[in-house]
Amino acid sequence: MQVMPGEKLALIGPSGSGKTTILRILMTLEKIDGGHIQVDGEQLYHMERNGQLMPADERHLAKMRQKIGMVFQLFNLFPHKCVIDNVTLAPMLTKGVTRVAAEKRAMELLDMVGLADKAKAMPAQLSGGQKQRVAIARALALSPKIMLFDEITSALDPELVEEVLNVMRKLAAETDMTMLLVTHEMGFAHDFADRVLFFDRGRIFEEGKPDEIFRHPKQERTQSFLKKIIAAGHRV
């Protein structure tokens, strides 16, 4: 599997098919049993020493993580910190950014996700959609080249899904970040992605342009998956 710089990729498929695992591996939240992953021209889980590849140490992983950001299904905000502190914490700690600079950038990002007025609110005071938008701003604050979105609307009430998707559309339009998106929002995946990967039983079963996958899926399994999803009330 290859992803080009700036590409928007949608990963779809039944639960347990391995799409979330791919994201978690890229974020170094899971250990890999074997194989190699290259990110931005460098090995993710290995490092070169004297022309040989060896397992990466914590320093190498930390370096590679700078390239990657992730937004989680359940937001994973820090509940004891207000919105702006959630966003500024990592830049200040990992990049040595001053508080003033970090807060300025955080306010720009919060403005982008439409939450500038909530900067001093605590996460518990926000709705699910608002929390997820803060989580997006928090990940963006580290300026990653690659963003991973793991079912970011699955835990939201239906009426809150759209506000998060709007932020995603804006993000796709305004930045050239590489984005990998695991989703069950087929309509959104269709409009958002340059390419769609259909996962089943731990493998990429079919891939192609959104139109190919959603309108004319070749594989029977892809067809039956999409049929089930549509029957469950998701638009395509």
Next chain:
Amino acid sequence: MTDWSGYLNLILQGAMVTVQLTVMGAALALVMAFVAGLGRLSRFVAIRCLATAYIEFFRGTSGFVQLFFAYFVLPLAGVTLTPLQAGVLVLGLNVGAYGAEVVRGAIRSIGREQYEACTALNLGRWQGMRHVILPQALLIMLPTFGNNAIELLKATSVVSLISLADLTFQAQVVRSQTGSTLMPFATILLIYFILALIIAWGVRTLERRLARGLDGVRV
């Protein structure tokens, strides 16, 4: 009719010693709780073993005997402690061992998703612990820390046995000088109780302050 005011004064002096022991013992206990509690979660086997050995030893042996050991046996090895030093040392190490398990349990109770958020934001192990995990875990530790502090307060009475003039010691003095048992012991019972109430109130206040904003209602 006995003149109680002089004896009351004696008891209040004892109360000061008890407070001093409690405060200093609690400070040492707090440090030990975090050192050993974090030690038990260390990546390194040696540190984990060391922390476990400390915790199990001090939980598993009598505090009374530990005190006698520190005061009467250590001098044989060339380490002489004043009664106050021995008291603070033993009480602090003893309660710290219980506190360490509180620290460990509270840290373990913070959900995996918080650790994963730390990784995704590229925080180092210690950075995540210091800024994300511990502040949340502290709130979980507090009620049990309050319990431990009250236990510590009551356990200070054991130092009267190495002739440190704390509340209990002074009550004994008053009893032997006046022959009255009701008055001195009723008085120190009340004083212990009031001190325990102060600790309970302090911990509750701290808890309320730390919890502010977490539930989305109070800010």
